[in-house]
Structure formats: structure tokens, C-alpha cells
Amino acid sequence: MKLKKIMLCLLAGLFLSVPFAGCGSKSSENTLTVLDYGKYLDPEAIEMFEEETGITVDYEEYITPENMYTKYRAGAIDYDLICTSDYMIEKLIQEEEVLELDYGNIPLSENIDPVYFDFSKSFDPENKYTIPYFFGTVGILYNKDMVDESKVDSWKILWDEDYSGQIIMADSVRDSFMVALKILGYSLNTTDEAELKEAQDLLLKQKPLVYSYLVDEAQDEMISENAAMAVVYSGEAGYALEFNDKLAFSVPEEGSNMWIDSWFIPKSAKHKENAEKFLDFLCREDISMMNFDYVYYATPNKKTKASLDLELQENSTIFPPAEILNNCEVLKPLDDEVTMKINLLWKEVKAAD
């Protein structure tokens, strides 16, 4: 009996010591751990960076900003560089989890159009934490053969019973509530309980008409014409348009969400210098072009944009025109209490019959 206990203790000790030993040896190596959205960086660019600098890159992906937050907060991996969306960055800045960038080490950041640094001020007021990577809006991707095009200028078409069973809604709390709040004429950052409740009532009313709630797969469903319309990010719409001529994209007149995905260095970074080297590399014209081709979202890199075909530069699906952007709001983080409330309201929508 005693022997068993001793053995167990030894085993437990062995078990606990292994991961620490692993961590200790790793931090001294010339590496870089990057966390990014799925399909958001050309793998070839990473290989080029490794060849040019001799730094080994550990590249990890996630699906939604909330997933990213969980991964980062779980603390199992010390990330050196993270790309995520506006409101989530603001939340992390508020929690003092973000390190200031040394722009002197990132000289190529001047390739980024200052306009987008101005937009970034909504979550990074002094422009000291982030570098914009891609941006866009949220709108309706629709099939011209299945939908009456005179109606797509309003979010209300998503509540039209003629399209019952052919509507794909966003499977993400903030995006879905954004649509409902915009129809009601409220701010998408409202914390007013009555307004949120009203938005929920609207979403509950919509549920019987919804074909499915999706995020990344929405574009595939639209390309294969399984649904008539879907709420998607502008970049995804641009991608889908390439594959099916019948598709078109519209940002409704009630206004929408403008999002900016940016890079920041979190407090957990063990290789800040390498992270800044990588940021500089990402701003380089050729690399930024590779990533634009790979991701097909609007790039804030003015040199890259200037070298595109004129037709592509004027493509309003990928590069939202100023009048649309001015009608959009950037998402703000909600405090814990409101986050819990809106999560519950959303769960009730998802659980409804």
C-alpha cells in the first residue's frame, strides 16, 4: 500500500516536471509563436520569413475572437504575436494585456495608409499598440436569381417570409445582434437592456425562417447555391463572387459594422524583437501582396493597393467605398455584465424552437 503511494507521488512529480522542462528550454530558442484567424496568412510567406531570418515560426489558428481570448487566457502557450478584431483588442488593452509597439523597429509600417490608423483610434486611441492588417464591413451576400434585388438595400429582407428556409444568419453574438439593432435604429454598441431585448425579439421572430447559423461555411453554402442570402464579412463575399457569377453583395442602408483586424504583441510575448521583425515583414509590399491574394480582404497597405488592377481597386465589395464606411460603426467591447446578458439572450435565440 505504502509502495503504491510512493509510486503515485513519483509519477505525479515526473508528470508535472515534464511540461516545465519543455518550456524552459524553448524560450531561449530563436522562435516566434503567432496566433491568427484561420486561412488568414499565406503559408508561403511564413516559409520565406523563416528562410530570410532563420527564426522558426510556430503558427496557430482560431475561429472567433472569443476563441482567441480563451486560448490566450488559458496561458498554456506564450504567444508572441496575435491578430484579432477591433473590440477584442480593446478588451485586451483595457485588461493591460497588450505591449506597446516600437514603431522604430517596424519602419515599413509607413506603407499602411494613415486613414486606417485613424480608424484604429476607436480601439487604440493613441495608435501605440496595433498595426492594421485587413478591414471590411458586414453585409448581405445574395443570389441574384433567387432574390429580388430591389430589397437588398435593407436588413429587413432577412425577415421576409418569401425567403423562408433560404436565409443564412451569422453564428456570432455580436454580428447577429448588430443586424437586429441596426434595423431598430440603435447603436450596435448599445448596453441598454430594453434595446437588446427588442433586438432579441426580432431575432426570435426570424429564427423559423433561418436555414442555418454559420460563420466560415456561409460562403461555401452560397457558392453551391444552397441558400438565397447570407450575412457575411465583405472579404468573404469578395471571395465567393469569384466562384459564382450569380452572387452579389450589398451593405444595407441602415448601416453596418466596420471591422479592422490588427496585429498586436501580447504581454505573454517572449520574443518581442522577432515579433516586430515579423510585423515589418508583413508590411513589406511583396508579402502584403501575397497575403492579399491569399485572403482577398481589403488591405490597408497603400502600396499594395496602388499596384492592383484598377478594376480590383474599384471593386466595392472588397474595398468598401468611403460613403459606406462612414455609415458604419466599429464594435466596442462590452463590460462583463452586459456580455453575460447578451450571451444569455443569444443562447435563448439559439435554443428557441
Place this chain on the structure above:
Amino acid sequence: MCNLKRQLLAGPYLLWMAGFILLPVIMIFYYAFTTTSGHFTLLNISSIFASIHLKSLLLSLKLALICTGVCLLLSYPLAMILNGMKEKSQGFIVFIFILPMWMNFMLRILAWKLLLSNNGVINTLLEALGLPGLDILNTPSAVVFCMVYDFLPFMILPIYNAMSRIEDDILEAARDLGAGTVTIFFKIIVPLTMPGVVSGITMVFVPALTSFAISDLLGGGKVLLIGNVIEQAFMQEYNWNLGSGLSLVLMVFVIASMALMSAKGEEGGAGVW
């Protein structure tokens, strides 16, 4: 000395168990009974009575029961047919049943998603034949369908196993004593295959109750099972305490169903019928 050596052999497994089973369970217990700030609370457990959580738990139970029932109805006659065949072809058919399991189950679910979609293979075929389309994707029916598809081998194999162990002598003896086919079925075959049925039910019911990947992919985000609620609490809401609390409740249901089944299994083995 010999004893010690034998104990050492269990070492790798003990290590595995301590690290990947015991430790996580302890952590779940810890999170389940604390708030985000680390104070003791029962709220995470009692939140199962919140209407949405209760609803998703009941839906999970309902779908798992339907799935188990359908699996049983399909498997039992199949196992009987299988058992009646020549030995060589039996091996081949069993091989065919196991064949799909060579492929990752997520891939198989994704395949079904493509097959069942509005413009998928099945609907295109039905349309070509002039039949009405099959409109079950993104509904609970699709979820149950795929659960049955995925878990069916876990029901067939134990039942077939139990059935193939019944000696022909016993059946012959029964026939000699004047028992008809129906009597033989209910008095001999059913009781003797009961342990197989019971283990089949457990092996189908438990994964069906706790699954979340199938409802996620084939439910179109509209079928919220308790597994999805837990997954969301962990991944989307960053509320590990709530997720752990609900996991504990689910664990109670799993353990209860297994206990019930193993009690039944022992009864069956003792030949009460």
C-alpha cells in the same frame, strides 16, 4: 518481487490516467464549485435548471433515446441474419460494417452535410426521379440520422457477438422439447443476447447524449444540445465555471445510465427471464 514487477507494468497506464483522466476531472470539480474569483458557489450546478439549459438537456436525452432505439431496431434483426449466414460471409459482412470506421468520423459527418444539402447529391437524385426533395438538413432529424449512422456498429457488434456464442445444441434441445420458433426466440435467444444488447445500448446512448460535433455540423446552429451549451461556455463565453458545472450534471446522467445498464446486464447474465 514478482508482484512489484507486475505493478510496474501498470505504470504507463497509471501515468496516463493520472494526467489525462484524474487531473482533468479534479479541475472540472474545482471550476464547477467556484466563481470566476475563486469563491465557493453552487450556482454553476443549479444553473442546469435555467430554462434554456434544461431544454437542451431534455433535447439531448430525447435525441439520444431515439438514436438508441433506432440503432437497436436496426441491429437486432441484422445480427440475427448475420448469425444465420455461412461463417465466411459473416466475416466479410462484419468487415463491411467496420470499414467506415477506418475514416475519421468528422469527415463522415461533413460528407453527410454535403450529401443532404439543398443542392446535394441526394436531393439532385430525388429530383431527377421526380420525387419530392429531402429537407432534413439543419433539423434534429438530420442530427439523429447521423448519430445512428455513426454509432450503429457499436450496437451491432456486441449483439452479434452475444448471438454467435449461443450454442446450436441449446436451440436443438429446445426444439426437441417442443418449443416453436417464437418461444425459442423469446425464451432463449433474447435472454442470452441481453448482455450484448445492454452493452450496445450503453455504447450508443452515452456518446449520443454527450455529442456536440454532430449537432454543430448538421444542426446548422439551430439544434442546441447540452454538449453545445457546454462547448459554448468554454470556447465562446470564456465561462469555464459554468461549463464545468454543466459538465458535472451531464456526468451524473452518464454515470446513472451506465449504472442502470450494468445492473440490467447482471440480471440478464443470471438468466432471470
